[in-house]
Amino acid sequence: MVICMITIKSEREIELMRKAGMLVSLMHQYIKPYIKEGITTKELDKLCEDFIIKNDAVPTCKGYQGFPATLCTSVNDEVVHGIPSDRVLKNGDIITIDVVIGYKGYQGDAAWTYAVGEIDDDKKYLMEHTEKALYEGIKMAKPGNRIGDISAAVEEYATAHHLGVVRELCGHGIGREMHEDPEVPNFGTRNTGPRLKPGMVICIEPMLTFGKRDVCQLDDDWTVVTLDESPAAHYEHTVLITEDGYEILTPRLD
Numbered sequence: 010m011v012i013c014m015i016t017i018k019s020e021r022e023i024e025l026m027r028k029a030g031m032l033v034s035l036m037h038q039y040i041k042p043y044i045k046e047g048i049t050t051k052e053l054d055k056l057c058e059d060f061i062i063k064n065d066a067v068p069t070c071k072g073y074q075g076f077p078a079t080l081c082t083s084v085n086d087e088v089v090h091g092i093p094s095d096r097v098l099k100n101g102d103i104i105t106i107d108v109v110i111g112y113k114g115y116q117g118d119a120a121w122t123y124a125v126g127e128i129d130d131d132k133k134y135l136m137e138h139t140e141k142a143l144y145e146g147i148k149m150a151k152p153g154n155r156i157g158d159i160s161a162a163v164e165e166y167a168t169a170h171h172l173g174v175v176r177e178l179c180g181h182g183i184g185r186e187m188h189e190d191p192e193v194p195n196f197g198t199r200n201t202g203p204r205l206k207p208g209m210v211i212c213i214e215p216m217l218t219f220g221k222r223d224v225c226q227l228d229d230d231w232t233v234v235t236l237d238e239s240p241a242a243h244y245e246h247t248v249l250i251t252e253d254g255y256e257i258l259t260p261r262l263d
């Protein structure tokens with residue numbers, strides 16, 4: 010038997026999660042101007058770690074199951090969990106910055122994909138429609154709906170736009186822990202799965218590819234890449250279920 014324990018957050022907890030989420034948004038806004046040709050992913054990681062610590066918050070990924078950094082930096086065919094390194098960003102790259110920040114014991118989590126300089130039309134298309142797939146999923150986040158409604162909305166949008174849906178990784182509940190129940194897959198069937206209730210907080214995070222959906226993990230035990238080396242994009246928000254819909258706790262400030 011699989012037991013699914015979805016926590017319902019109190020008003021006090023929601024207020025702390027709003028603050029954690031806002032720090033995630035502010036960090037993305039802070040790092041955006043640095044994402045340019047010539048910078049290394051390790052330099053981006055250091056800037057973000059310093060930003061988080063200055064704000065009395067915690068870089069939750071650092072040390073999580075041995076992950077060595079604050080950010081996941083995933084470039085081009087890297088889908089998720091890229092490890093910051095001496096890799097230098099080049100004009101035409103895309104890079105996903107994914108971060109989890111803890112504030113007074115509560116977590117906020119958001120990823121989005123950035124263009125480095127001028128990118129080609131394929132990458133523009135991939136980025137635009139991966140972000141739109143996320144919002145299609147978010148629109149289904151309201152009391153009475155079920156996780157499968159979100160999953161199906163993301164999958165249908167992605168498939169209609171001929172993008173690959175990565176199935177090995179999925180969204181998740183979030184709260185005191187960065188990964189809580191329920192799982193939020195990016196593919197599925199409407200009217201299935203746990204029912205949404207006010208006070209639940211979930212991360213919705215489509216990972217879409219311009220080519221086939223198959224992925225594998227590199228020898229570093231973290232980086233997930235597309236098998237056909239096609240580019241991938243990843244957009245994620247932390248979303249609170251409210252009485253009549255949703256509130257995005259990690260709003261884009263740009």
Ligand code: MF3
Binds near residue numbers: 069071074108109118
């Ligand atoms: N944002 C990522 C997620 O949604 C964070 C996990 S990276 C790890 O799962 F390194 F911390 F594992």
Ligand code: CO
Binds near residue numbers: 180
């Ligand atoms: Co996440």
